[in-house]
Amino acid sequence: MTQTQKLEEIEVIARSVGWGAANILSSYYQGEGDLKVNEDKKDGPVTAADLAANRYILEKLKAVFQEDTFGYLSEETHKGTEPIAKDWVWIIDPLDGTRDFIDKTGEYALHIALAYQGRPMVAVVAIPEAQKIYYASKGHGTFVETKDGKITPIKVSERNKLEDLYLVVSRTHRDDRFQALIEALPLKDKIYMGSVGGKIATLLEKTSDIYISLSGKSAAKDWDFAAPELILTEAGGKFTHENGDPIIYNRGDVRQWGCLIASNGHCHEELCEKATELLAKIDNQ
Structure with a gap:
């Protein structure tokens, strides 16, 4: 199996985890759980939704990607100032845009990336309220998937001035x-x-x-x-x-x-x- 094929297999798992975590965030956003906002955190507020999505993502990834090979760098669990001593590291933001989440703008996201020696190789960005996931693996292009399972390749604009x-x-x-x-x-x-x-x-x-x-x-x-x-x-x-x-x-x-x-x-x-x-x-x- 080539590295591209391996990355595509990892991408499928990351997408599935992304949808699951997006559903958790969305359920809190729609008022189905107690948000319990902690405004005292140095880098900005944290909610029960951040923590629930983070638990879910780590649990699902660690069940497949063992910690003897893969490192985990997550906003909610990060401590210390040393690099994680692994070539492959998952880099996770379970709720990007917490203030937007609290203020109900709908403009929040979640990020899951797998980096190899400091550079991203697989990525998922979910926009729960748009019911979309953008995903990519190195050398394979970027796609957008909607809630109904439709997948479309996507490219940036051609504007060039x-x-x-x-x-x-x-x-x-x-x-x-x-x-x-x-x-x-x-x-x-x-x-x-x-x-x-x-x-x-x-x-x-x-x-x-x-x-x-x-x-x-x-x-x-x-x-x-x-x-x-x-x-x-x-x-x-x-x-x-x-x-x-x-x-x-x-x-x-x-x-x-x-x-x-x-x-x-x-x-x-x-x-x-x-x-x-x-x-x-x-x-x-």
Whole structure:
């Protein structure tokens, strides 16, 4: 069996787990369980839904992918600052966009990725309220599956001039530096979406073309990006640091500092150069 075939087999299992976890989140979202929100957590609120989905994902994956070979890096169970000493590591965000979940915007997601030596190889991003799962394995393309079992290959947009591109951003969470950057970029317009998974899904659905993460006092974490990165790149997009370097996961520090840019790929290098130039100007003001 080739590695591609093995990855496709793993992808089938991850998809099944993704649907199961999506159903758990959705049932809490629709009010079928006590949410028990903990607002005191340093990195943002945690709900009973996060914890229930996390338990389910870990239980299902560990039943198939033994811990002597596979590591597990999950937002809800992560501790310490050392990399997980395994080549194959599952990187999990059981509820991406917890604030959107609590505020009932519907714009939350869940991420499951399998990385090999720090790079994603299999990914599932579920958008429970859209009843969709986006999934990919390395070298096999990206697909979207709907609740009725219909599967469709999906690709990013063909828009290829900076002035024609749409940027997807959060409605909130923007510090002055990030606001200055996005206002200075010569883009067509902005659209708004909550979770990172939801934002990258808008690139796949061709309603946006660019997503930017810029760290400030804090930074996005490995589990925010690992699954969204692969579903984007396998659909023809690019996702890198602004200097073009690839994103490496499971380095010990789970925070992804700096400026990271996801795009439909057609103007990626130009966009990265422009962001670097603008940030230098902003930082020198």
